Amino acid sequence: MTKFFSGKKNRIMVFGIGSFAHAAMEVLAAEGAEVSCYLTRDYGHFGPNQVGETYSFIDYPNPCALLKKKKINLVVPMSIDWHYQDWTTEFLQLGIPILSPIREAMLIERDRDFAHKLCKKYGIPFPISYVAKNRPDALEFLEKHPKPYVIKNPLCSPSSPVHTIVCENVADTKSWLSNVDYAEGVFLQEYLGRREVGHIAFIANGEIIPMVTNQEYKRAFDGNMGPVAGAPLGGLIEADLDDKYGLVEDLIKPLQPWFQKTNFYGPIQVTAVQRDRKWYVIEYNVRTGVTTGPALWRMLENPAQVIMDVANNKKPQLKFKKNMECACTLTLAGWGYPYTRVVGPYLTVQLQEKPTCDIWWNEVKGESLSRLFMSGHRIADIIAHGPTMDEAITRAYENIKKIYCLASYYRLDVGQSLWPPGND
Numbered sequence: 001m002t003k004f005f006s007g008k009k010n011r012i013m014v015f016g017i018g019s020f021a022h023a024a025m026e027v028l029a030a031e032g033a034e035v036s037c038y039l040t041r042d043y044g045h046f047g048p049n050q051v052g053e054t055y056s057f058i059d060y061p062n063p064c065a066l067l068k069k070k071k072i073n074l075v076v077p078m079s080i081d082w083h084y085q086d087w088t089t090e091f092l093q094l095g096i097p098i099l100s101p102i103r104e105a106m107l108i109e110r111d112r113d114f115a116h117k118l119c120k121k122y123g124i125p126f127p128i129s130y131v132a133k134n135r136p137d138a139l140e141f142l143e144k145h146p147k148p149y150v151i152k153n154p155l156c157s158p159s160s161p162v163h164t165i166v167c168e169n170v171a172d173t174k175s176w177l178s179n180v181d182y183a184e185g186v187f188l189q190e191y192l193g194r195r196e197v198g199h200i201a202f203i204a205n206g207e208i209i210p211m212v213t214n215q216e217y218k219r220a221f222d223g224n225m226g227p228v229a230g231a232p233l234g235g236l237i238e239a240d241l242d243d244k245y246g247l248v249e250d251l252i253k254p255l256q257p258w259f260q261k262t263n264f265y266g267p268i269q270v271t272a273v274q275r276d277r278k279w280y281v282i283e284y285n286v287r288t289g290v291t292t293g294p295a296l297w298r299m300l301e302n303p304a305q306v307i308m309d310v311a312n313n314k315k316p317q318l319k320f321k322k323n324m325e326c327a328c329t330l331t332l333a334g335w336g337y338p339y340t341r342v343v344g345p346y347l348t349v350q351l352q353e354k355p356t357c358d359i360w361w362n363e364v365k366g367e368s369l370s371r372l373f374m375s376g377h378r379i380a381d382i383i384a385h386g387p388t389m390d391e392a393i394t395r396a397y398e399n400i401k402k403i404y405c406l407a408s409y410y411r412l413d414v415g416q417s418l419w420p421p422g423n424d
Contacts, residue, residue, distance in 0.1 A: 010304055011071055014048070015040055015063075016078025019360030019381040022047025023294030024076055026360075031304040036070065038063050040081065043376055047361035062087040064094060072096055074311055079158055080109055080286065097311035098266075101286050105262040108284045109156050112187045115284050122254040125280040127190035127273075138177045138186055142170070148191040149173045150282075154184055162186055164228050189282060194224060195274040197421035199240065199247035200288055200296065202306075204265050205315045208252055210243040212299070214292045215418050220338045222413045229338040231378065234414035236389060237295045237327040239320045245421045247272060251281050265313040274422045294360055295327035295383045324385040328396040330414060334363070335407045337377035344407070346373040349380075353402040357384035357395050374405055389415065 010033040014021045017039055025035040029051055037048040039056045048054050060066050064087055067075070075082075075098040082088065083106050092102060100106075107114045112129070119126040128145060131154050132138035142149070148169050153160035161181035167173040168191055180186060198216065202209045217234035220226035243249055251270045258264070269285040269292075288296055297303045301319035309316040335344025349364055349372040360383065363376025380403060384395035393415040400410055417423065 009034060010074065010308065012036075012074045012076060012304070013038055013063075013067065013070070013072045014076045014078070015082050016076075017041050017044030017048065018290075018362040018378070019044075019047060020078045020290045020293055022051065022360045023358065023381075023383070024297060025051040027294075027297040028304050031302075033304050036072075038066070040078065044362055046364045046366060046372070050361075062090070064090045067091070067094060067096060074308055075099070076307065077287070078290065080106060081157060081159070083110075084157075097308070099288075099307050099311045101262070101264045101266045103262070105259075105264040105266075106286060108268075109286045112152060112154055112156065112189075112283065115281070118255065118258060119281055122258070124251055124254050125278060127192055127280055127282065129187065129189045131185055131187055132182075133185050134182045135177060138182075138188065139174070141188065142173060142177065146170050147173075149188040150191050151176055151180060152187040152189060154187040156283075160184060163230060166228050167191060192273040192275045192280055192282075194418070194424040195422055196271065196282070196418070197245065197247070197274075198269055198271040198289075198292075199243070199245070199252075200267060200269045200292060201248055201252055202266070202310045202316065203259055203268055204310045204313055206260065207315055208248060208256070208259075208268075209315070209318065210241055210248045211239075211318075212292065212296055213238050213240040213245055213247065213421060214289070215421065216289075216291065217411055217414050217418065220333075222411055224417060227338055229333075230340065231331070232291050232329075233331045233333065233411045235291045235295070235329040236393075236415060236419050237292055237299070237329070238389065239299060239325040241318065241320075247279060247421075250279050266310060277422075291329045291331070291381060291383075294358070294381065295329055295385070298358060298383070298385060299324050299327060321385075323387040325387060326389045326392045327383060327385045328389070328392040328414060330382045330396050330400045330410050331362075332379040332382065332400060332403055332405070332408050332410050334374045334377050334379045334405065340377050344374070346375060347406045347408075348372065349374055350404040351402060352404055355382075355399045355402055357382065357399045359383075359399065359403070374408070379403070379405055379408060389419070 151165040153162040216232035306316040336342030366372040386392035
């Protein structure tokens, strides 16, 4: 096994696109790291291109030679798809640290039924769930267990044929089960309500380290109405090293034997719903998230060293920056979103005033900030920090108003519901 983690220079490559890659690259570059990006999709390139060298999956179907040539000593992935490529084994043999667990440890996110069974084994509350192979199988299960269900893909991946559909009654569930793609089957998970929240922790050197509690506003429109969007339209993030809502204690710590068995180290996020004052796991992720991640990097006093340590299975020294303990994220959505099959024109995007917080670009194109065009459905993520949640929210809304794009929109009610955790 080749080892490339050597020398004092941090050479970090992000696997991803859009605002997550843009944010990670810029924050780490500000600390002196040499950053680059392996672009894993054919859109969302503008932001990463503003910060460092970028390399497309089209030109480099296998990034291993590129990683060796650039002497990369840390990879930060946006999704888990890197683990299921033709070149995955070759990449792992390079021995380059990656901010992610590997092999069996990935299954906690990849395979929803695996996570369900894991929770059952360790006594962690989990909603009634079932993997249906086809429509008759799904309808038969619904007939025997008539409840509202959230319909998900059994295997988590951005390319899965089913994206999350939240059904709040039995009739809706039955209707949707006649209109989904069963190529991979469907994962049915009992709907437990809207009191949902998440927590991101790091696991390193056998320890579970609480980090931040986060709330994602997943529905497309104000009042938590409309469909669940492909990615959140807003979010709230709070530094929470003490696990004050008990999410780590109740839903992550019981998995400690499994973490040890699989040599798990890296980020772990639990998303849970509260019912009758009890938290139920609805999913685990092994990433810091496409909206929470960019906010978290800015909150940390020493983000590059923290993720280097975690990726090398060392306990990090954590310190949040003063007056940046809270964050609010807002997404500026473009033409037709969240109905992504709707194709809109290339409308101009104008940054009309100098921002006072971070703006990370998603689906835009152009040669510079003075000449940008919307090229997709999510234009930008606005992320503001502050010593209190109210101040972070106020700053985020002040800044999103500085971006103009015809027919774009954003949620006006982030922070008015779903927070603090346990509210709906």
